[in-house]
Amino acid sequence: MxxxxxxxxxYLREQLARAESIEIQRRQLARMFRCVPSQINYVLETRFNIHRGxxxxxxxxxxxxIRITRINWEPHPDLPRRLEEIIGGEFSQEEMDGLLYRLVEAEVLSENEAILVESVIQQELTGVSGKEADILRARLLRVALLTLCHQDYSD
Amino acid sequence: MxxxxxxxxxYLREQLARAESIEIQRRQLARMFRCVPSQINYVLETRFNIHRGxxxxxxxxxxxxIRITRINWEPHPDLPRRLEEIIGGEFSQEEMDGLLYRLVEAEVLSENEAILVESVIQQELTGVSGKEADILRARLLRVALLTLCHQDYSD
DNA sequence: TAAATTAAGGTCAGAAAAGGTCAAAAATGA
DNA sequence: TCATTTTTGACCTTTTCTGACCTTAATTTA
Incomplete structure (x- = not known):
């Protein structure tokens, strides 16, 4: 253990408990824990990624x-991770419709937001089809939903 | 930082907050900050370029x-269309940083939103580079910004 | 007035100061 | 055991900073 x-x-969590955002120096932190600098990257990748908020x-x-910012995902803390799991590398039109429907049902999105996401992505996909479209759709949907789901309580 | x-x-931004345009003397500013004059050029090139307005x-x-002039972002009634025009078919990392910077300045986005958009897009672009990345970045940024911008109109 | 001098700012390449990547080795635990 | 996680180190990229050398404009001088 x-x-x-x-x-x-x-250590980083303690800092982040007191502030929404902290700034560190990789070298200095590495010296502090007597490790190589890339160890810091490892911790950031595995513990402070977007799935974990x-x-x-x-x-x-x-x-x-290096600045680490804590996101307020209050209403649905594990949504980012689940979205990535669900969407994956490719996502068809039908799958997207189904997911948006479920997100509205679950009151994660308003109906207007779902319609907006659908139409903006539709627009962006004009002229693309087949597997290429499914790959692009997955990327666009991830970005749209992660952006929307960010609850910005600050300021 | x-x-x-x-x-x-x-320092320059403080001056520009009070006036739309300021005039400086490179030598004098360099003396003031105890640096070499070309450092001033570096700051101008990286921080006060056209992308940042x-x-x-x-x-x-x-x-x-040296005269620095702030270009005011006209509060265009149709921001979404404007964004599409600005972003176009390809968009470099530098252009994106500049645009997000300006959107924060214009209070269209909060700083947190800008950080989120940048980070999520960066995440989505891992492993992609060159022209392909610029094309994908344009698409992702459009979707992210249009999604965020329309949020206000719903409900 | 033409040339010389002086007083600016410009360019560019290289050094320095960070952080990033990736694969292999080591440790862990089921 | 053997798959997964952690740790390490060699090498890479980006950003900042410096200094030598260049160009342009105003002023002075012959």
């Missing part, structure tokens, strides 16, 4: 940093 | 100056 990754995760943003070069 | 470039950017005009020789 409690590998180094767990300890780093715990975190956004990671970074900048290289002098004055570089 | 806060590299020297960030500090210079911050600024125009830079300069004159050499005695009495030379």
């Amino acid at each position: 409690s590998s180094l990754s767990d300890l780093i995760e715990q 975190y956004l990671v943003h970074s900048r290289r070069g002098g004055g570089g940093f | 806060s590299s020297l470039s960030d500090l210079i950017e911050q 600024y125009l830079v005009h300069s004159r050499r020789g005695g009495g030379g100056f």
Whole structure:
């Protein structure tokens, strides 16, 4: 139990409990835990990804940093993970209709939002068909739903 | 955060918050921040370019100056259509950063929304590069922004 | 007035300072 | 055992910063 990754995760969570967003320096954090810098990336990838409700943003070069932002997914905490599981790499028109219907039923989306997502994606898919369309649809739907489901309570 | 470039950017933005256009002297600004003059050019190129909504005009020789002008985002009645025009068929990472920056400036998006959009799209683009990435980025960004922008009109 | 001088700003390549990627090795646990 | 997770390190990319050298415009001087 409690590998180094767990300890780093715990440390970052403590920081994030006090602020919605924190900024770290990869090198410095790595020194602090006496590990190689890429270990920090591993922790970020496995513990602070979008499924778990975190956004990671970074900048290289002098004055570089890594910013971790906690997202408020309050109403449906595991929605992002489930969406990715459900949508996967390809998604047909019928599957999308079914999913949007269910999301409206579950009151995750309003009917207007579902209609909007449908029409915007439809528009974007004009001229594309077959497997290519299914791949593109999966990507577009993921982006649309993740964007919509972000409850922005801040500011 | 806060590299020297960030500090210079911050200083100039404060000036530009009070006036639509400002004039600076490269040498004097460089002395003020204890850096080499070309550092000022770097800040102008990376932070005050056209994508971010600024125009830079300069004159050499005695009495030379650099003028930075903020281009105001006209509150266009039909933002969605406008976005489609701006984004077009391909959109680079740099262009996206600039557009998101401007949308936050114009208070069309909150900072969190911009971070979310960028992060989700970045996630979706892993493994894709070059022209293919620019095409896909344009599509994803359109869907994300149109989805967000229409949200206000529903219910 | 033409040339020389001075006073700006511009360009570009390279060094420095971050963070990123990926695959292999090591550890873990079912 | 053997599949999964963690850890490591070699190598890569991006961003910032610096300095040498270039161009342009105004001013001074012959």
